[in-house]
Structures are given as structure tokens and as C-alpha cells.
Amino acid sequence: MDTTRRGFLGAIGQVTIGAAASVAGAGQSASAAEGEHVPHWGMVVDLRKCIGCQACTVACIMENAVPEDAFRTHVSVYELVKDGKDPAMVMLPRLCNHCDDPPCLPVCPVEATFKAENGEVLVDASKCVGCAYCVQACPYDARFINHETQVADKCTFCFHRTQAGLLPACVETCVGGARNFGDLNDPESEVSKMLRDNEVSVLRPEMHTNPNVYYIGLDDVLDGRVAGEAAYHPEMAASVQHHGEGL
Amino acid sequence: MEIQVHELVGAVHDAAWQPWAVQYFFLIAISVTALLMALPAFVFGKTTDLRAARLALMVAVTTGITAPIALLADLHQPFRFWEFFVYTHKSSWMAWGAWIVPSYVGLLLLFAWSIHRPEFHRMGQDDWRFAWLFRLFSLGGASNGFTRPLGMLAGIAALGILTYTGSEVMVVRARPLWNTPFLPLQFAATGFVGALGVMLVLERSLCRDGTLEATLNHRLALALAVVGGLGIAWFAVALSGISPVHSEALASVAGFPVWKEIALWGAASVAIPFVLALALPRNTGLITGLIAIHAAWMFRWTVFMGGQAVPKVGSGLYDALMPTGITGLMGVIGTFGLWVFLMIVYTTFVPWTDATPPAHSQPHPAPARS
Numbered sequence: 001m002d003t004t005r006r007g008f009l010g011a012i013g014q015v016t017i018g019a020a021a022s023v024a025g026a027g028q029s030a031s032a033a034e035g036e037h038v039p040h041w042g043m044v045v046d047l048r049k050c051i052g053c054q055a056c057t058v059a060c061i062m063e064n065a066v067p068e069d070a071f072r073t074h075v076s077v078y079e080l081v082k083d084g085k086d087p088a089m090v091m092l093p094r095l096c097n098h099c100d101d102p103p104c105l106p107v108c109p110v111e112a113t114f115k116a117e118n119g120e121v122l123v124d125a126s127k128c129v130g131c132a133y134c135v136q137a138c139p140y141d142a143r144f145i146n147h148e149t150q151v152a153d154k155c156t157f158c159f160h161r162t163q164a165g166l167l168p169a170c171v172e173t174c175v176g177g178a179r180n181f182g183d184l185n186d187p188e189s190e191v192s193k194m195l196r197d198n199e200v201s202v203l204r205p206e207m208h209t210n211p212n213v214y215y216i217g218l219d220d221v222l223d224g225r226v227a228g229e230a231a232y233h234p235e236m237a238a239s240v241q242h243h244g245e246g247l
Numbered sequence: 248m249e250i251q252v253h254e255l256v257g258a259v260h261d262a263a264w265q266p267w268a269v270q271y272f273f274l275i276a277i278s279v280t281a282l283l284m285a286l287p288a289f290v291f292g293k294t295t296d297l298r299a300a301r302l303a304l305m306v307a308v309t310t311g312i313t314a315p316i317a318l319l320a321d322l323h324q325p326f327r328f329w330e331f332f333v334y335t336h337k338s339s340w341m342a343w344g345a346w347i348v349p350s351y352v353g354l355l356l357l358f359a360w361s362i363h364r365p366e367f368h369r370m371g372q373d374d375w376r377f378a379w380l381f382r383l384f385s386l387g388g389a390s391n392g393f394t395r396p397l398g399m400l401a402g403i404a405a406l407g408i409l410t411y412t413g414s415e416v417m418v419v420r421a422r423p424l425w426n427t428p429f430l431p432l433q434f435a436a437t438g439f440v441g442a443l444g445v446m447l448v449l450e451r452s453l454c455r456d457g458t459l460e461a462t463l464n465h466r467l468a469l470a471l472a473v474v475g476g477l478g479i480a481w482f483a484v485a486l487s488g489i490s491p492v493h494s495e496a497l498a499s500v501a502g503f504p505v506w507k508e509i510a511l512w513g514a515a516s517v518a519i520p521f522v523l524a525l526a527l528p529r530n531t532g533l534i535t536g537l538i539a540i541h542a543a544w545m546f547r548w549t550v551f552m553g554g555q556a557v558p559k560v561g562s563g564l565y566d567a568l569m570p571t572g573i574t575g576l577m578g579v580i581g582t583f584g585l586w587v588f589l590m591i592v593y594t595t596f597v598p599w600t601d602a603t604p605p606a607h608s609q610p611h612p613a614p615a616r617s
Contacts, residue, residue, distance in 0.1 A: 052256070069261070076561065077256035083249055094258075094560065103421060109342035110327075110334040129330055130323025132263035133341050139421035141260050141559045150323040203560065207420065221250050225499070228252025230563020 039183035040119045041098070041157050042212040043171070044194045050091040050178035052077045056170035063158065063169035070144045072096070072155040073170050078222060092222055093179065095170070096121060096142040096155035097203065097211030104134035104143060113152070119184075119212055120159055125151045139207045157181070184212065254562040262555040262567035266548075266578035267321035272412060273547045274314035274582065275348070276438030277445060279405035281307035282355060284442065284466075289362055289604045290398035298459050299466075301602050302446040308359045309589040310445070311352050317582045318348070340415035347411050351404035358401045359597075360384075361394040361605075366598040380596075394605040409435050416550070423495040424554040429481045433546065436477055439470040440517075441543025447536030453594065461528035467539055468524040474542070475517050499557050503564060509549055516542035 057074045066072050073095035079087045102121045105113050112127040113134055123134075128151035135143045135152060146153035158168035166172070171181040182191035194200075194216065201218040202211045221227075281303045287293040288300030319325050331345035360367075368389035371382035413431020420426050447463050450456065484490045485497035500506040520535040520542070556567040593599065 054256075071258050074258050075256065076254065076258070079253040079255055081251040081253075087253075089255075106336075106338035107341065107418070109336050109339040109345060110330045111336045112334075127327075127330060127334065128324065129327045131321075131341060132323065133339070133415075135263040136419050136425075136555075137421055139559055141258070141561065144260065145263050145323050221252060225558060225560055226252055226254060226562045227502075228254055228562045230558075230561065231254040231257045 038117060038185065040185040040212070041162065041181065042119070042184040042191055042214065043095075043157075043168075044180045044191045044198075044200065044214045044216065045093050046178050046180065046194070046198075047091060047093075047215055047217040048178075049176040050075065050093060051176050052089070052091040053175050055173045055175050056093060056179060059169040059173035060155070063161070064156075066153070067146055067148050069147065070153065072142075072153070076226075078226065078228065080219065080221070090219060090222065091178075092215075092218070093170075094140065094142070094203075095213060096138075096157075097140055097209065097213045098155075098157060100210035100212065101208065103137040103139060103207070103209060107133045107137045109133065116159070118162070120157045121154070122156055122159060123152050123154060125149060128152050139204050139209065252562065257561045259561075259565055260555075260558070262552060262565075264551055264555060265321055266552070266575040267317045267582065269544075269547050269551050270579060270582040271314050271318040271321065272416075272434070272551065273441065273544050274310040274317060274586070275408055275412060276434055276547075277441045277543070278307045278311035278314055278355070279351070279408045280435065280438040281310070281442040281446070282358075282401060282405050284439075284446075286398055286402050289358075289602070290395050290402070292604050294604065297603070298454070298456065299446065299462060301599055302449050302454070302459075302463075303442070304359055304362065304602060305590075305593055305597075305599050306442055306445045306449065307355060309586055309593055311355045312589055313582055313586045315348055315352060316585060317578070320578065320581075340411050340418060344408075344411040344415060347404060347407040351401065351408050354397060354401035354404050358394065358397040361391040361397055362602050363597055363599075364391045365389040366601045370598065377596075391605050409438070421559055422554050422557070423492065423499040424550065424557060426492050427481070427490075427496050429477060429484075429493070430550070433474070433477050433481075436470060436474045437543045437546045440467065440474055440539045443467040443470055444520075444536040444539030444541075444543065447532040447539070449590075451533040451536065457529045460530075460532040464524040464528035464532060464535055467535060468521050471517050471521040471524070471539070471542075475514075475521065478514070478517070500553070505564070506553070509553065513542070513545060513549065516545060 052075050054075055057071060060066060060071070060073045064072055073093065076092040076094055078090045078092065080090050081087045098119055098121050100115075100119070102113070102115065104121065105115060109131060110127055110129055112124045112129070114122060114124065116122050130145060130150050130152065132145050132152065135145060138154075143152055143154045145151070158166070158170075161168060161172075167181055168179075171179045180191050180194060182189040184192060184195070186192060191214075195214060198216045200214040200216055201220075201223055202214055203218075204224050206224070215223075285300045285303035285307060288296045289304065319328060322328065328345075331342060335345070336342045364385055367381045367385035368387075371378050371380075371385050409431065413434045416425045416434075417428065417430045418426070443463055443466055447460065447467065450460055450463060481493065482497070485493040488494050516538055520538040523531045523538075524535045552567050556565045558565060
């Protein structure tokens with residue numbers, strides 16, 4: 001499957017037709033479904049191409065009505081100084097890793113979190129009790145409690161878009177082509193080729209979650225908890241208000 | 248290679264478990280440990296310990312009712328609580344907890360009721376304004392031969408609570424501070440500290456018996472010694488490097504001055520009442536009790552709110568450790584307020600000073616009132 005819109009649409013069309021046919025004829029032949037190709041969605045983020053424009057962040061918010069105080073995806077930006085040399089700006093898009101062994105899944109007390117057929121880790125919002133156990137269990141800080149819906153919320157790989165044959169909004173809008181999305185089960189897909197042709201990393205490999213989001217060009221110091229000076233200083237919040245422009 | 252990292256743009260994550268969760272874990276630990284301290288007298292007939300057991304039972308019941316309400320308040324969809332029982336996910340400790348908590352509270356209340364049933368019945372026979380209420384409480388009888396099995400079942404459920412609350416938090420690998428095998432033991436040990444603290448404060452308020460105060464202070468010293476020992480062992484294991492999860496837990500907070508202050512404060516909260524309780528077991532119960540309550544509460548606040556202040560992937564600390572605003576404060580005040588209300592109700596309507604074990608488990612009769 002191709003990461004480009006045309007290739008993606010073509011492939012998803014075949015899958016959708018196949019799925020519809022198998023649903024329609026489910027009672028007739030189980031063996032027909034066995035040979036059917038089931039995509040396994042994944043993302044390859046080429047950090048060499050990310051410019052930190054946050055277009056993906058904004059697109060995701062607009063597409064998924066993410067509330068103001070949360071993100072389903074965003075781009076962390078770091079300044080790295082190695083051996084006192086000139087600082088380098090490094091971008092790191094973050095999102096749910098749609099792990100094959102997601103720690104958020106077994107902890108859910110009511111089975112609201114589940115792994116979809118194509119590998120997406122999803123939340124059944126009608127079932128979620130908002131206990132936030134999954135938020136605690138996610139090693140990527142990729143989940144949050146949506147304060148408007150009061151249930152667990154996260155990236156869905158834009159499930160509603162992929163079902164309609166579209167790319168996830170963050171991929172669609174990525175200016176530099178850093179975000180690549182496709183079928184990891186298809187050896188001819190662009191993402192599969194990228195995984196073959198490049199050295200890739202995942203975030204927090206020590207957690208053994210088998211993520212489906214891969215990074216090209218990820219510095220080791222950024223693949224886990226980043227030990228550095230934080231951008232956010234909570235004690236500053238009040239003082240900022242006090243030092244406004246005096247309106 | 249020396250690398251300096253400055254986060255320029257990063258997301259901040261709110262604490263998903265709010266102060267109500269702290270209150271729940273605090274109150275339920277006090278309840279179950281208090282119940283376990285009440286069992287020797289009321290189930291096994293150790294009547295020499297009856298005065299302490301009466302206090303323990305009162306603490307167990309009042310905190311045992313308050314705790315689940317705090318838990319429900321922390322749920323973002325409280326009206327969907329029934330789903331815990333319809334869609335039980337066996338791999339989730341929280342799902343098991345959903346069954347254990349009501350079992351525990353139900354058995355605890357039945358146990359307490361059965362202990363007091365003869366007195367309820369007697370009060371229902373007297374000619375006074377609320378006699379009808381006590382006739383209702385006693386369900387028309389005075390027998391309580393089922394107290395011992397109820398107590399044993401409640402004790403098993405209490406152990407279930409200690410197991411599930413500890414495991415539920417311990418299994419979260421994503422939070423190094425929680426993911427240590429010491430945590431369930433620390434929850435249990437600090438639970439005893441908190442329960443003895445509440446019992447000491449109540450003893451000073453309701454009984455003022457120097458002998459009982461000294462007994463409770465000695466037990467508090469023992470519980471604090473266990474907590475201190477566990478704390479020292481935790482640091483030793485983390486520093487030695489023999490357990491990667493402990494080393495990671497320490498490393499996740501070691502670089503922050505606020506955590507050094509927390510560690511010192513916590514150590515003082517254990518050491519000061521320990522010394523006082525041992526050196527001056529009489530007339531210090533109020534202060535040792537209050538500090539013990541503080542120590543047990545602070546441990547949970549630090550674990551839960553402090554643990555959520557440590558980013559999983561970002562840099563620095565989030566502000567969950569000291570959340571501002573009225574919401575979090577109301578969670579703490581509201582649950583304590585409910586507990587105080589239940590204490591007033593309990594001491595008003597329950598003849599707790601006359602609580603005695605069922606007849607066949609009383610090898611050594613003791614005076615009814617202290």
C-alpha cells in the first residue's frame with residue numbers, strides 16, 4: 001500500500017470492497033474470508049523532514065474536535081547541545097503508537113479499549129466509565145480524559161477517515177511529508193519500504209509494547225523520558241498573569 | 248558525549264486521577280487495617296483488647312463507608328458504575344476491585360451490625376423516643392452467633408482490598424514510582440499507621456484512657472518501624488541497582504529538589520511520632536495520632552499526585568503534585584467532612600462502647616464500658 005493519496009485510496013478501495021463482500025456473504029463461505037488481505041495500519045515518521053510547523057497538531061484538533069486542554073497528537077520540539085557545539089533543533093511528533101501489545105488494553109476494567117481489525121487501538125466511548133486507568137497505563141502519555149465527553153480519548157489513526165479511504169488528518173496535512181501512513185502487512189506499501197530501507201526506532205522500546213509508529217532519525221536521548229530542562233514551568237503560570245501588559 | 252536537552256515545545260498532562268482517588272486509597276486502607284485490628288477481639292475472643300477493638304471497628308465502619316463514595320467521585324462517568332459488573336474485564340485489577348469493594352463494605356457492615364445486634368435489641372425494648380429505630384436495627388432479634396464467620400469473611404475481603412489496591416497501582420509499568428513490588432506492602436503498612444493515628448485521636452477525644460493510649464502508641468511505634476524499615480529497604484534496593492524497577496523509580500524523581508524535600512518531610516513524619524510514641528506513650532496520643540494520619544495521607548498523595556507529576560516522555564515535572572483550584576481541595580474537604588458526619592452519626596446512634604464479642608467467643612469477660 002502506498003503512502004500517497006492515490007495509492008492509499010486505491011488500496012483502501014480494494015479492501016473496502018472485499019470487506020463489504022465478505023460481510024454480505026459471511027454466511028456462505030468462511031474460507032473465502034481467510035485469504036482476504038487485512039491491512040495493518042502503521043506510521044513511519046521521517047524526522048529529517050519534520051519542520052515542527054504543528055500543522056498536524058492543528059489538523060488533528062480540527063478533524064477530531066479535540067478540546068482546548070488536550071492533544072491527540074503534537075510535535076515536541078527540543079534543543080540539543082552535544083559536547084558544547086552549536087545547538088540543534090529536533091522535532092518529535094508524538095501520538096498514540098497503536099501498539100500490538102498495548103498496556104492500556106488489559107487494564108481497562110470494562111473492555112472499552114480494544115484493538116480493531118486493522119491494528120488501531122480504539123475506545124468505545126459509549127462503554128468507557130472514565131476511570132482513567134488506561135491513561136495511567138499508557139507509556140507514551142498519549143491518552144487523556146476528554147473534559148467535554150468525560151471519557152478516555154486518544155488518536156484513532158483517524159479511523160473514520162481510513163474507513164472512508166482517506167489518510168489520517170495529520171498525514172494529509174503534513175507539509176514536509178514527514179508523516180507516512182500505510183499498510184505494514186503489504187510489503188509493497190511505502191511504509192513497508194521505508195522500514196526496509198531505513199534504520200528506524202520506536203519510542204520507549206524497553207516497554208515492549210510493539211508500537212506501530214516508527215521514527216527515522218530519532219536520537220537515543222529522545223526515545224524515552226527526555227531528561228532535560230522542561231519548557232513548561234508551572235510556577236510561572238501565576239506570575240505571567242501578574243506581569244501582563246496591565247490592561 | 249555530553250548532551251544538554253532543552254524542551255522548547257511540549258504538552259502538559261493533567262493528573263487523570265484526582266485527589267478523590269487519594270482519599271479513596273487513604274480511607275479504604277485505614278478501614279481494612281482497622282478491621283484487621285478489630286478481629287482478634289470480636290472474632291477470636293481476645294477481650295483484653297476490647298477497648299482498642301471498639302475504636303478500630305468504629306474507624307473501619309466510618310472510613311469504609313466514606314471510601315467508596317470518594318472512589319465514585321473520581322470516576323468521570325459515575326452513572327456508568329454498573330458497567331463494572333456487566334463487562335468485567337478479568338485482566339484488570341480495577342475490575343476485580345469493583346467486586347471486592349462492595350463485598351468488603353457489605354461484610355463489614357453486616358459484621359458490625361451483628362456485633363451490636365444484642366444491644367440494638369435491648370435498646371429497642373426500652374421506653375424512649377428512638378426505641379422504634381433500634382427495633383428496626385435489630386430486625387426483631389438479639390442473636391448474633393453468625394458474628395464470627397461474618398468477621399472472618401470480612402477479614403478475607405479486607406485482605407482482598409489490600410491485595411487489589413496494591414496490585415492495581417503496582418502493575419502500571421508506565422509510572423516507575425508506582426511499579427515497585429514494595430508498593431502494596433507500603434500501602435498496607437501506612438494503612439496501619441493511619442488507622443492507629445485515627446484511633447489515637449478518637450481515644451483522646453472519646454475515651455481519655457491513659458492505658459489504652461499507651462497501648463495504641465506502642466502499636467503505632469511498631470507500625471511506624473515497619474514503614475521506616477520498608478522505606479529504608481526501598482532506598483537500599485534502588486541504590487544498589489539489584490532491582491531495575493526500583494532504580495528507575497528513584498531515578499525518575501531523584502533530580503528534583505522538591506522530591507528531596509518530600510523525602511525528608513516523609514522521614515520526619517515517620518521518625519517524630521515513632522520517637523514520641525516510644526518515649527512518651529501517655530499524653531502524646533493526639534500529636535502522634537495526627538502526625539500518623541498525616542504520614543499515611545501524605546504517602547498516598549505523594550505516590551498518586553506526585554507520581555502523575557512525573558512525565559512519561561516529556562521533561563521536568565507537571566504541576567500535579569500541588570494542584571491549584573477549588574476542585575481538588577473540595578475533594579479532600581468533602582470526603583473528610585463526610586467522615587466526620589458519619590462519626591457523629593455512629594457515636595450518636597451506635598452503642599459502640601457496649602460492643603462485645605458473641606457469647607461463645609468470650610473466654611475472658613471484660614467490663615462493658617471503658
